[in-house]
Amino acid sequence: MLWIAIRMLTGDAMKFYGLLFGIAFSTLLITQQLTIYYSLIERGASGVYNAPEAEIWVMDPVSRTTEVNYAMPATALDAVRSVEGVEWAVPHLRAPASVRTSTGDLEGVTIVGVDDATLIGLPERMLVASKDILAQPDTVVIDDTGITNMFEDGQDPIGERLELNDQRAVIRGVADSIPSFTSQVTLYTKYSQALNYVPGSRNRLTFVLVGISDGEQLADVVDRIEAQTGLKAETRDDFAQAGVQFIIENTGIPTNFGITVLLGFIVGVAIVGLTFSLFIRDNIKQFGALKAIGVTNWSIVKMVTAQAALVGSIGYALGVVGTVLFIYGFSGVPTFKGFFIPWEIPLVSLGAVIIILAMTGWLGLRSVMRTEPAAVFR
């Protein structure tokens, strides 16, 4: 009977494709929007991800994220280094600044000062030049996404001179970094140089990046740093999560994306529900005839379930493949750099598809179940 059910469904091409479209569109909308949402809020942790060597981030107790920070006295570095279990600790500066380009434009940038000796704090990979280029005087390295914000299409940023806090800066490299949430231009330079690029104030050390000794536990070292220095210390994962949480709590993004995902669900229910109920209505005589002939209600349930499962699996696959193609197709666009589909998101959209089909299938089944076999004689 399942074969008959499938043929009943696929034989009505218009409704079959309508159902596929409904499920695929709904899956695409839910999966794509959740992917964009997830990838976007993950950028709240980009500052952490761009400094992969740091196992612990130490900061002023009021600092919340890499972007929302409060500078500490320079002596904090030595205080952290004196804590047992700290293998190394380096200074890290993150501060906003305004840059004037050679064409006279003004651009807001983030200055990141990395340790002069070890260059810890730079992104892992460079796209143009090597990390050693920072040894040259007045050198800054720009992030790849920042190029598109600061320069016109096709313009080579290498060698471009900038003016930062009345100081000369020359772009000599491009870092392969994860864009920040605001996609603001980031300029990496040595810590000692960054102090010159950021307008002066008494305290300018924003973070101390820490690596722990072999055999030490992260949580133990974090506790020791906080107890001995009075500063706030967070593991890499906790601090990354704090950045994500900050975006969630302080922007309307979850609400807006939530509305879009909900709309995707509602559109799915509407299209699939309408088409499926039309399909059932058009075939109600056939279902009634089957019931009269001697097909049990349970067999009818299995038939409708098989129809829903077929439509659901094909439509879901189309929707997920559509999302993959979308993300892949836009992977070269800076706006979508680093976007990926975590495995949990297709599971969420699968759950949504199952709910859509269960709801609409149940509504369709109700009318079939209510149909008396005797109705075929009327």
Add this chain to the structure above:
Amino acid sequence: MTSPDATETAICARGITRDFKAGQSVIRVLHGIDTDIRSGEMTYVVGESGSGKTTLISIMCGILWPTDGEVKVFGTDIYSLSDTELVNFRLQNIGFIFQQYNLIPSIDAASNAAVPLIAQGMPLEPARAKATELLEKLNIGDQANKLPNQLSGGQQQRVAIARALVHEPRLVVCDEPTAALDANSGRRVMDLLREVAVAPGRACIIVTHDNRIFDLADRILVLEDGRITHDGTDMPDDH
């Protein structure tokens, strides 16, 4: 199950009453019908629209519960069966031919004719093969792979007949089998039905008001206002 007997009582209906609710009022459609349907005969149930003939055969074949009364089909009190047992009883013992055929439009003639066998659990290919044999007997074997919308009305009716007979039921119920056919096609279908559906141990009930085919009946029951007013081999003179 009783052994096939050309003259056994196929259906024994006693005191069949059926009421329908229409708003606040209750309309009695059947008024205590008592009748027997015999095997080996083609029995017509005839009457005006609204006389209760469709309700009567619906009750006789186990798809509509009577308000009161008892129906035995080949000795089985069908309304004492559970829902599942009744559905299975219909599947094993009754073949249906509907006025509008109710063929499934997206499967071919052979598959449509094989539906009862598939519902009984027979694999698709053997069921189709058996259905195709019957279609050949009905002279539309060459149409077995065509979809219903590629067949004429008469051919669709033959597919419906094949579907009703493929599982060799002991009772065949037809609702207005000639209503959608012209006179010649209707006559041919009834000749065919008489040839294949009427057999020893099998009863055939036909609901119709097509007076062109009354002469093919072995027995005619006339229903008026929910009561049997005539039971004979011919139509009464006043009809």
